Amino acid sequence: MKKVQVLLAILGMALLTVGFSALGAPLKIAIILPSSINDGEWSQGLYQDLLALVDEYGEDNLEVAYSENMWNIADADVAARDYAAEGYALIIGHGGQFGNILIEAARDFPGTSFAIGTDGTPFMAYGLANFFGYDASADEVGYVVGGLAARLSESGTVGLINPIQSGDVAGYEAGFTAGAKAANPNIEVLSVWTGSYSDSALASEAAQTMVAAGADILTGTSQAVVAAMGVARDNGALWFGMRINQSYLAPATVALSSVYDWKVCIRPMIESIRAGVLGGELYDLNLANGGLYVEVHEAALFGKTIQGIIDGSINSYP
Amino acid sequence: MTAVIVGIVSSSLRLVTPYLFAAIGETLSQASGVLNLGLDGIMLIGAYAAFYVGITTGSLALGVIAAGLAGGLLGFIMAFVSVSMRADQGVSGIALYLFCLGLSEMLFNQTLGGVRTISGLQPINIPGLSKIPVLGPILFHQNILVYIAFALVPIAWFVLNKTPFGLKIRAVGENPHAADSLGVRVRRVRYQTVTLGGVFAGIAGASLSIALLNLFQPNLTNGMGFIAVALVYFGGWRPVRVLLGALLFSTVNALQIWAQVEGIGISPYLTLMLPYVITIVVLATMKRRNSQAPSALTKPFERGQ
Numbered sequence: 001m002k003k004v005q006v007l008l009a010i011l012g013m014a015l016l017t018v019g020f021s022a023l024g025a026p027l028k029i030a031i032i033l034p035s036s037i038n039d040g041e042w043s044q045g046l047y048q049d050l051l052a053l054v055d056e057y058g059e060d061n062l063e064v065a066y067s068e069n070m071w072n073i074a075d076a077d078v079a080a081r082d083y084a085a086e087g088y089a090l091i092i093g094h095g096g097q098f099g100n101i102l103i104e105a106a107r108d109f110p111g112t113s114f115a116i117g118t119d120g121t122p123f124m125a126y127g128l129a130n131f132f133g134y135d136a137s138a139d140e141v142g143y144v145v146g147g148l149a150a151r152l153s154e155s156g157t158v159g160l161i162n163p164i165q166s167g168d169v170a171g172y173e174a175g176f177t178a179g180a181k182a183a184n185p186n187i188e189v190l191s192v193w194t195g196s197y198s199d200s201a202l203a204s205e206a207a208q209t210m211v212a213a214g215a216d217i218l219t220g221t222s223q224a225v226v227a228a229m230g231v232a233r234d235n236g237a238l239w240f241g242m243r244i245n246q247s248y249l250a251p252a253t254v255a256l257s258s259v260y261d262w263k264v265c266i267r268p269m270i271e272s273i274r275a276g277v278l279g280g281e282l283y284d285l286n287l288a289n290g291g292l293y294v295e296v297h298e299a300a301l302f303g304k305t306i307q308g309i310i311d312g313s314i315n316s317y318p
Numbered sequence: 319m320t321a322v323i324v325g326i327v328s329s330s331l332r333l334v335t336p337y338l339f340a341a342i343g344e345t346l347s348q349a350s351g352v353l354n355l356g357l358d359g360i361m362l363i364g365a366y367a368a369f370y371v372g373i374t375t376g377s378l379a380l381g382v383i384a385a386g387l388a389g390g391l392l393g394f395i396m397a398f399v400s401v402s403m404r405a406d407q408g409v410s411g412i413a414l415y416l417f418c419l420g421l422s423e424m425l426f427n428q429t430l431g432g433v434r435t436i437s438g439l440q441p442i443n444i445p446g447l448s449k450i451p452v453l454g455p456i457l458f459h460q461n462i463l464v465y466i467a468f469a470l471v472p473i474a475w476f477v478l479n480k481t482p483f484g485l486k487i488r489a490v491g492e493n494p495h496a497a498d499s500l501g502v503r504v505r506r507v508r509y510q511t512v513t514l515g516g517v518f519a520g521i522a523g524a525s526l527s528i529a530l531l532n533l534f535q536p537n538l539t540n541g542m543g544f545i546a547v548a549l550v551y552f553g554g555w556r557p558v559r560v561l562l563g564a565l566l567f568s569t570v571n572a573l574q575i576w577a578q579v580e581g582i583g584i585s586p587y588l589t590l591m592l593p594y595v596i597t598i599v600v601l602a603t604m605k606r607r608n609s610q611a612p613s614a615l616t617k618p619f620e621r622g623q
Contacts (some may be wrong), residue, residue, distance in 0.1 A: 036426065039535060040432065208329060233435075249433065249435065
């Protein structure tokens with residue numbers, strides 16, 4: 001008898017999900033973020049892109065809710081299940097650390113779609129029909145900007161400040177190093193792993209140490225790197241931004257940003273759910289599909305030279 | 319080689335400052351018998367207060383004062399809960415930490431609206447001394463909070479060991495009933511030390527947000543306050559040993575960053591463990607002589623019990 005009830009409940013939930021979309025009620029998406037929506041990096045990027053999607057689809061068709069600063073995985077678990085119970089159609093855990101709890105939640109709420117990324121690949125192996133994954137081929141964009149860093153560096157030393165060796169972070173580090181070495185085999189690429197996404201003091205100290213070792217271009221991933229960016233600014237080094245356009249944080253220091261366009265993977269999830277397919281796909285952000293691209297910030301890259309020509313301190317026609 | 323040593327020592331001095339403020343304050347508090355596990359939360363609020371006041375008024379000095387006041391207020395609350403209400407110190411400290419963690423996140427969202435940066439406290443040269451070759455620029459070219467943090471160590475030692483107030487603190491921490499019978503006002507002394515510990519923890523936060531990192535973001539301290547509590551145990555409740563412990567911890571941390579930058583080929587996960595492994599090894603092998611915890615630590619005081 002219980003089995004029948006459970007089956008009926010599952011069927012009801014599935015019908016409700018499909019029914020709401022069919023009736024034109026807004027599709028509700030909830031995102032679970034490890035840091036704040038204005039962290040200048042990881043969480044801010046996804047949140048901004050979801051707001052852009054709400055603009056794109058219209059408020060009548062798409063609704064977004066978020067839970068930020070979910071340092072504690074147990075809290076994230078409660079939040080995910082609350083969203084599922086409240087009828088959210090898609091619940092995104094933004095960070096591989098939420099993978100296991102969302103797999104369990106996906107089993108308990110088969111009528112709700114769940115998504116995990118980056119590093120969604122290992123979770124696809126569970127073969128759940130209501131689970132999406134997303135990844136970012138950050139090695140590609142890392143290779144591009146690494147090559148540029150090697151050509152731009154006057155000291156011949158550049159530095160990478162990384163949190164934990166996994167997913168797109170590891171890809172960016174590997175790609176950046178390979179790109180730099182390809183452009184200049186003699187370039188020295190310093191790389192530090194802080195072992196934490198949130199240890200700003202260690203990220204800052206890694207940057208200080210790299211500057212002392214001669215690095216004149218720094219880059220890095222995680223929400224803790226804003227502190228490292230400050231070190232670059234205070235020491236006249238350039239910063240290569242990651243994940244969002246970070247220029248607003250230090251306009252004269254951030255020379256370019258490797259931007260993630262999360263819409264490229266969220267949009268097909270929305271379309272898939274609307275078509276009644278609740279999961280099973282792994283999406284990737286890369287250079288080919290426009291999910292990754294480089295934005296150049298002129299102010300930091302050649303602002304000083306332009307200003308020098310304007311004020312006469314540089315003679316451009318000797 | 320000299321450059322490497324200079325780099326490691328410089329890093330170590332930068333990293334040690336917040337630990338030193340927080341741990342010296344906690345030493346006073348624990349010497350009187352109160353364990354304040356809310357230290358990390360108080361540091362967070364101090365970091366926020368210093369940053370917010372600094373960025374809105376343009377005065378970093380006011381920021382430091384605000385951090386001290388905010389920390390003192392939270393220390394006073396901790397004292398009220400643990401001394402007057404006689405709540406379990408461990409649980410009330412954790413509650414205070416969680417309260418401050420949430421409060422600082424809310425304040426960040428409501429008043430800063432995103433990660434912003436500030437031009438922090440600048441290094442001050444000590445005339446004469448900063449000119450000493452090699453050591454001068456490392457030791458005597460630091461911001462004011464680094465000097466104050468180091469000055470606190472002998473001051474705390476002097477207060478604890480050479481003044482009547484220090485004697486009262488130790489008496490209250492060792493045997494509050496005996497102290498009480500001799501006319502020492504136990505609760506008053508504990509209120510004073512825990513509030514003072516809060517002031518120092520608040521300034522520890524300021525040393526992060528307006529001197530070391532020059533920004534505020536949620537969970538900026540990342541557990542530093544808990545390490546500061548461990549440093550008090552490490553230092554056997556003696557300010558000079560607390561300083562040595564804090565220096566050891568931050569030097570090994572600076573060393574592991576250097577090891578990675580220099581590319582010595584050891585897995586970063588092994589080097590990242592070093593500061594903690596060394597702390598545990600030292601704690602486990604340290605001679606217990608003369609470094610026993612205050613007997614009344616964590617025990618609420620009630621007259622006539």
